[in-house]
Amino acid sequence: MFLVLSKPHSVDIAGEVIIAVLADTGELISCDSVANQTELVGLIQSKDLSDFRLVWDDTNRWYPKLLAEGIWIPRCVDLRLSDQILRHSEFTRDHYFALRGEDPWLKFDESEPSEGLFELEPSDSELDSAAEFAFQSKVIENSERSQQIKLLLAAESAGALVAAEMKFCGLPLRPDLHEQMLVQALGPRPRFGERPKTLAKLLSTIQTLLNVNDLNPDSPAELIKGLKANGLNVSSTRSWELKRLDHPVVAPLLEYKKLSRLMSANGWHWLDANVADGRFRPDYVVGGVVTGRWASRGGGGAMQLPKKVRGSVVADSGWQLVVADAAQLEPRILAALSGDSAMAKAGKSRDMYEGLVATGVVESRDRAKVAMLAAMYGATTGDSAKLMPLLARAFPKAISLVESAARTGERGGVVTTRLGRTSPAPDAERIFPEDGFSESTDSGARSPRTGSFARSWGRFTRNFVVQGTAAEFSLCWMALLRQKLHELAFDSRLENGPHLVFFMHDELVIHSPISVAPKVGELAVLAAIEAGKLLFPCTSVEFPLDVSIVDRYSDAS
DNA sequence: TCGTGTCGCGCC
DNA sequence: AAAGGGCGCGACACGA
Incomplete structure (x- = not known):
């Protein structure tokens, strides 16, 4: 058993009912009775179920397959992510350990099931989702802060959906433009193991200026030695420390380091490994940072897409990128969190x-x-x-x-x-x-x-309190925007309407048909306002966005 | 040759 | 402009 359908209910924070965010216990529809994928598709897409919340062990195991089938899930409970929060949260951990018997997650296998969407014989590593959902619900009900926890779990789970959808759709990235940028900065693609022309030239300049024949600037130890031999006393090779030196080698050295970084982090190899069919598809790891921020795995570091690379990120023809950035998010979060009216x-x-x-x-x-x-x-x-x-x-x-x-x-x-x-x-x-x-x-x-x-x-x-609460804001923001985008393009497949394609802590990118891009920008602003109200119903702190509608990511302000 | 640790740098 | 928090990654360094 791995799927449970359950009715959503409303969360009430500070007397104000904002939005239906998390499943209450109630009618559960076991998907064990669903015989095959086609039947599930029918079940989920039928109108009556569009208001329901899907409960499953791990979004990563199931959602990519559903997306490939053209199925969009309105909301879910990701039991794995919820468990991580519940067992550590001060609001729930006492009840968690008091009520928890044998830990079902110890034997849980996160890997994607190999055969189809359904396995008739649940393996030992399968989680009993209904039992786990019941357990978690009980832990939550026992908490004195159940409203906050419910919202957090709903937001975290929505994040899991968004992450899967962003990977599915991918960030549009033009490999031809990217190569052009690399050639301009570094010279033509070198043969394996060789340095590109620009780097080779800089290297020989550096070696001449330092009077060392075989110095490799990529080795901090060698570099420090070489600098010291020239009377330049440095304790590290960090660029801000090098900047302080007064020596002709500094400029070419800094240039070398910059380009060498570009080459190793986002060079030809990165392009080959991470961009296919004009899409960059990193793995997002929801809750991958202790503070609740997302991390990324493989994919060449999605959470640090350098400014220089954003020039290659270009909307498809007939489409635009809506880039929305929560302005000074963390200070605003601090103001709201502390109720500091002067700062507000x-x-x-x-x-x-x-x-x-x-x-x-x-x-x-x-x-x-x-x-x-x-x-x-x-x-x-x-x-x-x-x-x-x-x-x-x-x-x-x-x-x-x-x-x-x-x-x-x-x-x-x-x-x-x-x-x-x-x-x-x-x-x-x-x-x-x-x-x-x-x-x-x-x-x-x-x-x-x-x-x-x-x-x-x-x-x-x-x-932690500031970064973590900011991460919660961003999750709520994404969750709400995701719903609004779906309403805007109700009938079409996810990738045919405006869809989220990139997220970086306090910034969202939406790939949108040109005709609705301005509307998408408005929805992003609205979602941020609502997210602020969800977290802080009584605050006077505002959460404005900087929104740019552009063809090219690097043109966003 | 492998795994592990450290550095330096990119992003927020 | 400062060197304070959080990450992931590639390259190097080193020991087994």
């Missing part, structure tokens, strides 16, 4: 950093940005750290939220996002090392001295 007010400005300047806390946009990053990441040195007292005075609630998250982490505690994703517990022995860092005092309390591991863990928990 600064966020009334379309550009929140300019808004901070307008309040008079800092004198320039750059300073505002650096100060916010310092607050969210935990800067301890440099100019950015000096801005902290200014911020703390202007935005006491926001700053005390991140400071308290940091202190919790330093003490070895865990922190939790808005919807309930909880940070992992640190290794207690590293927080409280036995070699004298923090000996017990007479009262038995820990010494106030904090070791470097504890401080760095504090920076992690400080960032």
Whole structure:
């Protein structure tokens, strides 16, 4: 048994019913009774079931096959992703372990079933989805924060659908344009094992300037040695450190490193391996980062598609790319999370950093940005750290939220996002090392001295609440936009209407027929507003988008 | 020759 | 402009 159909119900946060987001217990339709794929297609596509939520063990195992059949799933519960959240969340983990018997996930096999869509004989690795769904529902019902958890699981599961759909549709990428860019930057494609012309030239310049014949700049150790032999004292070969040197070799060296990076990360090999039929199809890993952000696997790093490569990302003829970016998402999340009205007010400005300047806390946009990053990441040195007292005075609630998250982490505690994703517990022995860092005092309390591991863990928990809640916002945003796009192109197959093709933390790209592209942009804005209301029903913080409608990704502002 | 660890860099 | 958080990856370095 692997499929269960269950009615959706509404979630009620702060007295406001927003949208139907997660299945309640109720009528379950077992798909065991469905004999074959055709029958399932009929079942899912029939009008009555379009409002239902599909419950399955693992979206990755089933959805790609359904998509290939032209089937779109309105919503689902991904039991695997839900389990990961429930067993760690502060809101649910006590009930989870109290109610959980034998762990059914220990023997669960994530690999895609080989034979068709159905296997008449469930194997040992199959999960009893109905039983697991019942278990999870019970854990959720027992939670005092069931509304948040339900929303989180719905959003995470919707993310799984989006990820599968984005891989299925692929990001349009023109290999001819990409090669053209490579040739322009590096020279013609070299034979295997050889350096392209531009790199070879730069290499010999570098070797001449440093007076070393066989220096390989790709080796940090060799490079440091070569620089030191020329009286250039560096402790690393990071480009920002090299920039500080006053020597003719710096310019060609930095150029070499830049191009060498382009070649190895997004060169011809990357193109061959990751782009087929004019589409880049990375694997997204939903919940792949502890904070709840997505990660990517293989595919040459989908979550870091360099600016330079975006010139090759071009909409199909008759289509456009709608690029939507949540402006200053993390500072806005912090403002909403902490209920800091002064910071919310600064966020009334379309550009929140300019808004901070307008309040008079800092004198320039750059300073505002650096100060916010310092607050969210935990800067301890440099100019950015000096801005902290200014911020703390202007935005006491926001700053005390991140400071308290940091202190919790330093003490070895865990922190939790808005919807309930909880940070992992640190290794207690590293927080409280036995070699004298923090000996017990007479009262038995820990010494106030904090070791470097504890401080760095504090920076992690400080960032966790903001980054993790921002990730929740993005999941809700995508989930809502996905529904709106479906309504816009109700009858067509996913790939024939406007569809999501790329996601990067706070930015979404939709491949859209030209005729509806402006409408898609509006829907993206609307979805972001609704996502803000879902997470923070009572906040005055706004979540505006920068939307560009372009042919080429690199033309987006 | 393999796996593992570190560096450096790209993205947010 | 600063070097604070999160990732994945390729290349190199090193030990088995």
